[in-house]
Amino acid sequence: MNPGLVILISTVTLALSVVGGWYATRSVLALAARSVAAEAADPEAAPGAPPEPPRGPNSVRAVAALRGGTWIGFLERFAVTGLVLAGDATGVAIVVAIKGLGRYPELRENPEASERFVIGTLASLVWSAGLGILGRAALGWWA
Template sequence: MSAPLVALVVVGALALSVGGGWPVVSLVLRLASRSSDAGRPRQATRHAHAADPAGTAAATTRPAATPEAAPAATAPDGSTPSPLAVSDGPEGEGARAVLRGGTWVGILERLAVTGCLLLGDVGGIAVIVAVKGLGRYPELRENPGASERFVIGTLASLVWAAGVGYGAVALLA
């Protein structure tokens, strides 16, 4: 295969991995939030869906700026737990606020995973996952409700990036 064609496949795979990953991850998170065990939606979200059955208003709302905006539940002992001790679902405002910067982390993750596969360094993916997990550990430890969004988003992102990477490797073979 000629060098320009190889370069085109590599650049195309990296672009597809980054650009196509965001809609895929968003779709998976949206589907997961519809699950019966996805957590409690915020009161405002319920009213927004009642007034807007198509869900267009909810799709355009911005996440809360701080984790304190997440719903607070009362623990059996009467104390108020951490902001996301109770999950508000993978698409909840609380999970979005805690996992700020997730879009950029996902872009870099997909770029790195696809790049590792194109370079034939499958072991590099373990390093990527470890760095991401360790980097998010303090936030996830303090806000267990956000872990659902983290796990679902990470797995969807990894599967997409790996699929694109392996597809590009197959084209180059």
Template sequence: MSAWIDTLVVAWALVLSVGGGWVVTGLVLRLASRSRDAGTAGDDGGPTGAVPRAALRGGTWIGLLERLTITAAMLAGYPAAIAFVIAVKGLGRYPELREHPTASERFVIGTLASMGWAAIIGIGGLALMGGAVVGE
């Protein structure tokens, strides 16, 4: 495949990963907040309560960067880099999650939705490029 088409696929995959993941992650978090075991938003114990949102400041930007990095790692043929993303995110959030345990549910749900989306888009981008890793 030509380098131009590969470049377009990579650009498309990165944009779709970041933008589409924002929508998908938000939808998954809203659906999770409606489950029977989620509590209510008014008790600050569910994933949409005030405590989890206040405790997890910067989540939108972290999620955007996480999806960009994971999709790029998949396209570069280096999925092991995802472990670094998980480690940095977990270690960076640990103090907040320890202080606000009610935020951990929102953190886990959002992280899994975000990373899953990014990996799927990265795999799809590789498939469109015929399985070739970026730079080969």
């Protein structure tokens, strides 16, 4: 296979994983927050009463507890997609383990942050692994 084509496919796959995964993960978190808001809606609240602060994965408390999450997500997707392209499933497991262990103190203290972490991580992993598989298939197709 042409080395230039390998570099092109790999670079495009990694870029789509990192950037597109940000949009995909934020969309999934927004959907999860909508379901929490619908459950928390109080039909008996007095008209004009101040709204309750948002709860769930997009609450201020959850976002604050998981500071740096955007950059961690970028790096996670880059690593996972790159490892899938390279055919290294063990490396993916190591990335997931490091992320979980690194966030354990924040997750133990804050259940809303825990919900955000699980939803965001799964969305990010599915996106990045899926693109890695597609990129690997494209590399095999042009081989």
